[in-house]
Amino acid sequence: MIFDAATVSMLKLGIWETLYMTFTSSFFAYLIGIPLGIILIVTDKDGIFPIPWFQRILGLIINLLRSVPFIILLIMVLPITKMVVGTTLGASAVIPPLVIASAPYVARVVESSFKEVDAGVIEAAKSMGASPLQIIWKVLLPEAKPSLLVGAALSITTILGYSAMSGFVGGGGLGDIAIKYGYYRYQTAMMFATVAILVIIVQIIQEAGMKLSRVSDKRIK
Amino acid sequence: MQSAEPIIELVGLGKEFHTSNGPIKALDDINLSIGRGEIFGIIGLSGAGKSTLVRCINYLEVPTSGTVLFENKSLTAMRPREQRLARQSMGMIFQQFNLLAQRNVLQNVCFPLEIAGVSKKEAVDRAMELLEMVGLSDRSKAYPSQLSGGQKQRVAIARALATKPKILLCDEATSALDPNTTKSILGLLKEINKTLGVTVVVITHEMSVIEAICDRVAIIDQSHIAESGCVADIFSEPKSKIGRQLILGEATERAIQFGESKRVRITFDGRSSFEPVLSNLILACKVPVNIIHAETKDINGTAMGQMVIQLPEDELDQNRILNYLKTAKITHEEVKDL
Numbered sequence: 001m002i003f004d005a006a007t008v009s010m011l012k013l014g015i016w017e018t019l020y021m022t023f024t025s026s027f028f029a030y031l032i033g034i035p036l037g038i039i040l041i042v043t044d045k046d047g048i049f050p051i052p053w054f055q056r057i058l059g060l061i062i063n064l065l066r067s068v069p070f071i072i073l074l075i076m077v078l079p080i081t082k083m084v085v086g087t088t089l090g091a092s093a094v095i096p097p098l099v100i101a102s103a104p105y106v107a108r109v110v111e112s113s114f115k116e117v118d119a120g121v122i123e124a125a126k127s128m129g130a131s132p133l134q135i136i137w138k139v140l141l142p143e144a145k146p147s148l149l150v151g152a153a154l155s156i157t158t159i160l161g162y163s164a165m166s167g168f169v170g171g172g173g174l175g176d177i178a179i180k181y182g183y184y185r186y187q188t189a190m191m192f193a194t195v196a197i198l199v200i201i202v203q204i205i206q207e208a209g210m211k212l213s214r215v216s217d218k219r220i221k
Numbered sequence: 222m223q224s225a226e227p228i229i230e231l232v233g234l235g236k237e238f239h240t241s242n243g244p245i246k247a248l249d250d251i252n253l254s255i256g257r258g259e260i261f262g263i264i265g266l267s268g269a270g271k272s273t274l275v276r277c278i279n280y281l282e283v284p285t286s287g288t289v290l291f292e293n294k295s296l297t298a299m300r301p302r303e304q305r306l307a308r309q310s311m312g313m314i315f316q317q318f319n320l321l322a323q324r325n326v327l328q329n330v331c332f333p334l335e336i337a338g339v340s341k342k343e344a345v346d347r348a349m350e351l352l353e354m355v356g357l358s359d360r361s362k363a364y365p366s367q368l369s370g371g372q373k374q375r376v377a378i379a380r381a382l383a384t385k386p387k388i389l390l391c392d393e394a395t396s397a398l399d400p401n402t403t404k405s406i407l408g409l410l411k412e413i414n415k416t417l418g419v420t421v422v423v424i425t426h427e428m429s430v431i432e433a434i435c436d437r438v439a440i441i442d443q444s445h446i447a448e449s450g451c452v453a454d455i456f457s458e459p460k461s462k463i464g465r466q467l468i469l470g471e472a473t474e475r476a477i478q479f480g481e482s483k484r485v486r487i488t489f490d491g492r493s494s495f496e497p498v499l500s501n502l503i504l505a506c507k508v509p510v511n512i513i514h515a516e517t518k519d520i521n522g523t524a525m526g527q528m529v530i531q532l533p534e535d536e537l538d539q540n541r542i543l544n545y546l547k548t549a550k551i552t553h554e555e556v557k558d559l
Contacts, residue, residue, distance in 0.1 A: 124319035124377075126281055128333040128384070129308035138335065142323050218323045218364040 003193070010177065015197060017091040018173040021163040025098035026156045030110075032103040033155075036062070037110025038136055048122065049132045062104040070101045070162045074169055094163060094171035102159045109155050113147035114140050146217035153209020157202045164198065174198055227290075228388055228420050229255040229278055234287035236273050247273040249444040251287070257387075260414050260421040262435035262452070264467060267426060270444045275392050275424045279311045280304050292387070309337050312381030312419075316393035318373040320365040326352065326376050327361040333383045344383075351379035355409065371402035378409060388420040389413070395430060407433045428467050432456070432520050440464050453520055457488040457527075457552055465556075469514065469529070482534045484513065484556040487546065489526035498551055499528070505545055508538045529556060 003011070036058070042048055043055040068076070074097045078088050081096045117140055125139045141148075164175025174194045182191025214220065234251040237244045247270045255261045265271045276282035277289060280296050289296040291307055299307065320329050327348055334344035352358045355375040365373055374394060381389055391410065395403040411434045414421050423435060431438050431452060439449035440463055447461035459465045469486075489498065503510065511531035518525050532539045546553045 118317075118319065118322075120315060120317050120319040121321055123281060124313070124315060125332075125336070127279055127308060127311070127313035127390075128336050129305035130336045131302075131305060134336055138332070139321065143321060145323060216323075218325070219366045 007190075011174075011193065011197065014172070014174040014177045014194065015201075018160065018163055018175070018198075018201070021091050021094050021098060021166065021171070021173055022156060022160045025095050025102060025163070026152075026159050028095070028099040029102040029106045029155065029159065030152070032099070033106025034110050036103065036107035037114060038140070040107060040111045041114040041140070042132065042136065048126070048135050062107055065100070065104040066108070068101075070097070071165050071168060073097055073101050074165065078169075089170045091166075091172040094166035094169070094173075098159060098162055098166075101162060102155065105158065106151075106155050109151040110148065113144045113151050116147050117143045146213040146219075149209055149213035149216060153206050153213075156205050156209070160198070160202060160205070226257050227254040228257040228292060229253075229422070230288075230290040230293075231274075231277070232288045232290065234274075234277060234284050234289065236270075236277060236282060237285045246444050248277065248284070251441075251446055253439055253446065253449065255388075255420060255422060256437075258414070258418050258420055259436045260411070260423065260434050262423045262425065262431040262438040263441055264425055264428065264431050264438060265441035266463075266467075269441045271424045271426075271441050272392055274441065275313075275390050275422065278390060278422065279308050279313060309333070309384045310386050311388050311390060312384070312386040313390040313392065314374065314377045314381050314394045316396045318365070318370070318377045318397075320373055320376055320380070322365055325362050325364050326357065326368070329365070329376055330380045330383055333380060337384050347383060348379070351382055352376075354382075355379045369402075370398050371406060374398065374402075374406050375409065378406075378413070382413065382417070382419070386419065388422065391421065391423045393424055393426070396425070396427070403430070404433075410434060432518050436521070440467065453490075453523065453525065456518075456520060456525055457490065458554070468527070483532045483539055485530055485532060485543070485546070485553050486556045487528045487530065488552045489517075489528075490523065490552070498549070499530070501549070502542065502545055506538070506541045508533055508542060510542065 040055060040058060040062075043051040043058070045052040045055070047055075074094070077097045077100055080100075081088050081093050084096050085092050087093050121143060122135060122139055125135050130138065163171075163173055164178070166173060167176035167179035170176065174197055178191050178194040181187040182194065231251050231253040234248055234253075235246070236248040237246050239245075251274060263271050263274060273282055277284045278291075280289065284297070287297075291311070294307075296304055296307060321332060324332065327345065330348035330351055331341075331344040334347060339347070349358060349361065352361055355378055357372060357375050357379070360368065360372065365376070368376065377394075378389075389410070394410075395406050398406060407430065410421055410423070413419055414434075421434075423430060425431065435452050437450060438452050438455055440447045440455070440459075440461060442461070442463040447463045448455065448459070455464060456468060459468050487498065499510070499512075510533070513529040513531055515528040516526065532542055543553075
């Protein structure tokens with residue numbers, strides 16, 4: 001089965017919109033998620049700057065946000081989207097809900113990467129008189145780097161999955177095409193084509209993340 | 222050897238942990254004075270509180286009572302920033318080495334210097350100098366995963382010494398190493414103590430480590446200091462039950478299998494180890510004895526020996542032997558609670 005030129009250019013635009021939504025949202029989600037993850041780990045009762053009550057409240061808020069299904073959040077934050085982007089339609093309009101939905105997820109992924117850092121190494125840094133900030137910059141972040149990269153592949157592919165739901169609010173991208181043509185117009189071929197493209201994109205992101213992690217990890221000889 | 226001036230003083234130190242099963246006293250009323258330039262050992266069985274104790278010295282653990290004095294300044298009274306500064310004068314090495322896995326050897330040794338705000342060039346020069354000292358200058362670009370346990374500990378030692386600390390805290394530093402590597406690391410620690418004059422505090426559960434390098438030792442048991450003093454004195458005359466247990470080691474369990482009659486522990490100093498003490502005893506008393514345990518060790522260049530003998534059941538024979546030991550001025554004591 002061969003698509004005509006118009007369909008191909010539509011799919012191309014879909015790919016571009018999907019990548020644009022995914023990577024822009026991932027960027028902002030990490031911009032918020034990394035500091036949140038650091039705060040979660042640092043203020044933990046066994047952390048380097050324990051504030052247990054604060055940590056618990058922050059954890060609760062993050063869990064609350066994570067328990068709202070994305071499709072519902074997409075609609076709930078429409079007023080915010082309108083305020084930030086100026087419109088509730090198109091790929092850009094999906095970015096605010098994507099960031100709001102994925103930042104707490106990213107925070108948890110980042111937190112779990114930091115948790116993998118050997119407590120003994122942190123203790124060694126403390127024994128040398130390192131301040132909490134120095135421990136974050138010079139120990140936590142560099143030591144967790146390989147794990148953070150694996151986490152990034154995981155987060156970005158999850159955000160890609162979220163972005164596909166944006167079709168329901170006219171957000172554009174491959175998900176939008178799949179719903180409009182594959183679902184509403186029963187064009188099964190279109191449905192499969194978009195899914196196949198999504199599979200390939202996920203594969204590439206996942207593999208790239210794993211590869212980067214392996215290359216950067218000095219624990220492997 | 223111990224000088225009169227203490228570098229670390231622990232006064233009435235206590236540490237309580239709050240657990241779900243209620244408070245646990247890890248340390249209780251610890252009083253210790255560690256002299257500048259000496260190698261001080263702290264020995265105890267696992268769970269005795271020795272790791273907590275060493276962490277109180279550099280305030281990685283905040284004691285719940287008492288004071289820590291470092292060069293006559295109270296760490297307790299310091300603000301966090303001053304405590305961090307004080308820690309730069311105290312190096313620490315660990316059982317699991319705790320090297321930064323994503324940094325190579327050179328970068329690991331530079332790490333404490335970065336924290337102290339030393340310029341990059343100066344840090345690299347100092348680090349290379351230290352790697353030379355620990356014999357690893359050719360591995361400066363290697364990553365910790367490419368090193369053996371002994372090499373990792375050498376890097377950790379170089380790293381701990383980077384900021385020219387006055388004291389080096391060793392927390393079970395040789396417990397993860399094989400006997401030969403342990404020997405070479407202990408040799409390195411002794412050399413550092415001699416050449417750089419760094420005070421060394423050694424935490425261990427192995428008496429052999431104490432014997433090999435320590436000048437003085439404190440035995441910690443159930444959160445308390447059971448006894449402390451010169452290694453040679455404690456070795457020849459342990460006063461506490463735990464002290465006898467640690468020094469006699471396995472003999473403790475083996476001795477129990479023998480009969481009920483009286484047992485005596487004889488210790489030899491450098492002088493008497495050249496005399497055939499036991500043969501003379503048997504010839505003089507014309508009574509057989511049963512040797513239960515015997516060993517000789519080299520403590521700071523002096524041969525120290527100890528032997529546990531079992532006396533015959535006849536009381537007259539027993540007294541004859543005890544009298545002989547007394548008149549021959551051989552250090553001995555009756556062993557009861559083995």
